[in-house]
Structures are given as C-alpha cells and as structure tokens.
Amino acid sequence: MSQPAGQSPTDASPMWRHVAAFGDVLRAEWRRAADLDLPTSHEPDHLVIAATGGSAAAGDIVAGLAAATSDIPVCVVRGRQLPNFVGERSLVVAVSCSGNTAETLALYDDAWRRDAPIVAITRGGRLGERAAEDGIPVWSFASDAPPRAAVAHILAPLLRILERLGLYVVTTPEVDAAAVRCTRYAESLAPGIPADRNSVRAAAEALVGRVPLVLAGARLAPVAERARNQLAENAKTLAAAAVLPEAAHNIVVGFDAAAAGRWSIVALAAAGDPAAPYLEAVADLAAGRGIPWLPLEVPGSDPFEQVLAGLVAVDALSCHLAMVRGIDPLPIPEIEAIRARIAGLPSAEVST
Template identity: 30%
Template structure:
C-alpha cells in the first residue's frame, strides 16, 4: 500500500468524506445495538417465547449480511444442544418441520426472499415462528398471520433511529440479540442479560480503539487494513469461535473492501491452507532475479490472517486446547518459513460470545478502513446494486 493510503487513514476528514453512507459510524454503534436490541426483544416477548415448552428442533433462516446470526446460534448451541439447530438460507423448508418445531427468520428489510419464503412455509405448517426485521414489512405480516413473535428493527434513517447502519452487515447485533434471547428462553443456550451487557462493553472498547480519529500506527483496525492491502488474504481460525469469526471476516473483506478472501478453521482446513504456501501467490513463487523495470510487475502475495483463541492456561484448559494452539503455531511457522506474510489477532478471554464480538468488531472495522484506503465506498458497490436490480 502506498504512502498516500496511510495518509488518508490518518485524516479523519478524509475518512468521513470517503464514507458517505456512514459505515464506520454504524459499526461504532454495535454496543448500543446490543443494549437496544435487548430492550426490544424483551418488549416483544422473546424471553417468554417458549413458556417452558422446548421445541423439537430449531431452523434458522438468515443470509447475506445477517448470515452470522444462524452461525452464532449454531456455535453457541454446539454438539451438546438439547435440540437440533439447523441452518437454511432458502427453500425448501425441511420436510420434517411441523407444529413441534420452531423456525427463526431474520431479514433487516423484512423482504429477503429466502427467510421470507421459509417463514411463510413454516406458518402454513403450523410451526412456531420468530422473526426479526423491519416493522410493517412482509416478514412482519407473515409472522402476524402465523401468530408468531416479531421483533421490529428500524431501518436506517427512520425517525427515532439511534443505532444500526446502512445494511444488515452493520446492523448485525440488532438482528442477533433477539434470537439469542429466544434461544436462552428455550433452554438451548445460556445468554443472560448480564452477558449481553458485557458483550456490549467489549464492542464499545473496540469502537474506541478503532475510531477514525486514532492514528494509523496505534489503531489496530487501520494497522490490519494496511497489512491486508494488495494481498490475497487467507483467514484462518484456530477453533470453533475463531472459525465463525473467520467466515465473517472473509465475507466483510469481499463485500465491504471488494477484496476476495478465503477462510477456514483448524484442524479441518489445515491441509488446504498449508497447500497454498507453495502456490502462485507466495514469495517463493516470484523470481528473485526479475527486473522490476523490464519484467511484468509482481502480483499480489498471500497473507495469512490468523484469528486465535486466548493462549491456553495450565490447570484451566484441557489437552485439546493445547493441541489446537500447537497446530496453529505450526501453521504459522510453515507460513513464515516460505515467506508468507502473517497477521495475527488473539481474542481477549471471556465467554465465547464476548470473544467472538471482539474479533468480529476488529475485522469489521479493518474491512471498512481497507475499502477507504483503496479509494472505495465501504457502503455501496455498484455491481451489487446492479445484481439486486436484475432480480
């Protein structure tokens, strides 16, 4: 990345001008989103949605910028969940879904085809229904007809709106919190209001550290953005929590910074990631004798972005945690041996939801700053708009 990009990221006025839709401002409201959504969910009655009667299964429908909602619920429920948690992006609704099951459909606009169609089909089959999205939307109407519970989320620029942002990408926590509250009431996960308050505090801490007025050499998100600029990112999580964060980071890099990125998690994806270290995007693959004036310019190089759990502590963590850390260290060592650049983010200790929140906030801000450094609007992509218009 050239010096001009770093100068842009050190200029708060230039950042504001390059972010006309207010993506950074919206990301900074993440903590406030958690607090507001906690209240909205309670007012809508999600804490009593189960009435002590646990469903046979839960099907979550979310996609695009809200896809992480389903992934987080599945992560927190885990293999020990008392009921199966299934994730669907669109039709068909599984044939076994009926009155004993619950369907959760999430769409900020309330118009996304996949969640809307799944909610409508769930209503026809008599399944319990929880929806999260804009008030007075098709999704809200479907939920009302099915006598389900709808948690309203205001759209951007509506009167009284104080949190959220331009899209589901920047309104993640407004969409996620009611779903977690409902799952807690059903006994599927344990997410108390105290935990949500701690998550909000952690998101506030990240927003303060990553604020636009902070200089690039001390702002962790700006540092990461400048490292990722001009590279081919491979985002790798070292476990379950970091794996979900890696998927979110890759999606935000693609959608916000228009930088294609692949993601994976250990141990399953270790071989696939390590195999790229002797591919066409590593330092070793470039001719060290190439003349920069006579030969073709050097293309982008691979950069490994590792998302790590906190270091394991003896007598607190089990053997699996130490093995996972050792594998991640080995992958990093192999990357460095062949000249692959490595960036590493370690989660702060805490509940899995707190650890996830910190990593997501950090990489969300980095993706927005990367877009600005590249001269792109982090909020709007003309090609995405063309695709939406063509549907």
C-alpha cells in the same frame, strides 16, 4: 471510487459509526427483547434460523455459541428450502432486515406449509406484513444500517430466544460486560488511531493489493466467515475463510510460491482457544513459504466476549481496508444487479 483530494485514508467511513455503536446497540436491544414472544412454550426438537446474507450473520454467531450447551440442533438455513426434518416440532426464526429478502420469504412459506411454529425478526417489509396477517409473532426493530451492519439488532432477540428455550443462557450482566468491552475495543481501533497502535489498521494497510485468507479456530469460525463477507461488501475485496483444525488437513497444502506472491493470512486468535497449537503450526508453515501472516488478537475472557469482540475486529478491518483503498463501503451494485435479475425470472425458474 477514488479518494477525494485532501482526504486521509484514515478518515472515518460512513460505515464506521455502526462498528463503534455495536456494543451500545446490543445492550439496548437485549433489554428491549426481554418482551419477545414465542409461538410455543415447549422446547422444540430443532431451532432453525432462516436467513440469507447480512441478516444471517447473527444466526451463525448464536448457532456457534449454542453448540456447546444446547440439547437440540441449532442451525442456520440459507437459500429457499428448509431441510426435510423441519416440521411441527421445530421452531423456525425467519430473519430479514429489510423484510423483503426473497429467499427468506420462500423459507417462511416453506415453514408455513410444514406447520412449523414461526417467529419473525425484521424491520418490516413483506415479512412483517405476512407474519402479522398470519398471526405469527414479529420482533420489529428500527435501524438505518444496511443489513450487514445491523447484526446487533438481530443478535439480541436471537440470544433471548435461546435463553427462553434454555439452549444457551447469557445474563444481563454478561451482556453488559461484553458490550462495554466491545465499545472500548472499537475505540482502540478507531480511524484516528495510527497503525503502530492499531493492529487492525496495520493489518488493513498490509492487505492492500493482496487476497486475505482469514483463518480461525472453531470457536471463532462464524467470525472468520463474517470477515470474508465484510471484506467483500465493505472493502470490495475478494477474500476466503477457513477454520482450524480442518484447514490443517487440506488447505495448507496449497501454501506455495504462487500463494506467497498474492495471498496474506489474517489469523484470528483468542485466549484459551483450543486451536492455538494449530495456529502456531500453520504460522510456522506460512513463514517458511513466504506467505505474510497478520495476527489479530481478539480480546475477551470467555467465548461469548471473544466472539462479539471478534465481530468488532473484522468489521473494523473491512472498514479500514476500504478507507485505505479510498473506497466507499456502502454501495453494493453487484448484489443489487443479481437481485434484480432473479426477481425478473418466472417463479418456475427459481428453486423453491
């Protein structure tokens, strides 16, 4: 979509209000989710978050946070079939913003067949109806945001589930502090703030006409994945994501003259990140090969604050790039076309 006459590339997009509201929504939904019910009182052997697309982003965040503290595996399953280990001793959290995501409904059916305890998180739709009919606890939320912008609505109940099970414990004061930091950070990245005082807007302007490779340490790995997806959906830009130190063992070999002419690296960094030495080494390598290096310093005093602020940073980046390119971030006709095509196939042709 071309930019309307007289409109500045920095005019706020319709998606921006969701970026700006992330902290406030998280704080409100965290308090509301204190009443969330679970189908089991004992600690399961596995916690499986069944989700796809934008609804899965919050699952990636909590799985990353829980990795350092949980005594059981916490994983996100995308697609239409659960791993073989899922059963009566598992807890499956079926997440679909719309409640009509075909893959999540298939995973719900799979969990039901396996006699796994289930809880649903949704705005309604068929998932809400099915769960209510089956006597499954349903956590409902209201939002006009598209699934990719409803991450705070889903993140809050997932954090409550982890807290309830003792897998990752965050307190209300910690949520409040992180939420305030996210709100202030979003204000500093607003479309009206010029590029010389807005590192995210500056990075977006530098990305025009290039392919972003989003690079991060393991602490911010879910944020790098989020950036790749948001750049695609909001800015309509093909992007890639890689995580250090793994990327230092393979992807860096591809830093050549062709990459220098087309790619730019968006480097997500946070204070205290163990991946910092790798980022420095890869930055030097990229400089020597002529590949533009765009560092984004993610604020926060601990991993919890940093990963939430990272979400704000990359969502803001995708919105800024959309605005600079004069593109409406809301339409996703390619996704809708694929959904329609798959929905028209006989069930036997779709893997379950």
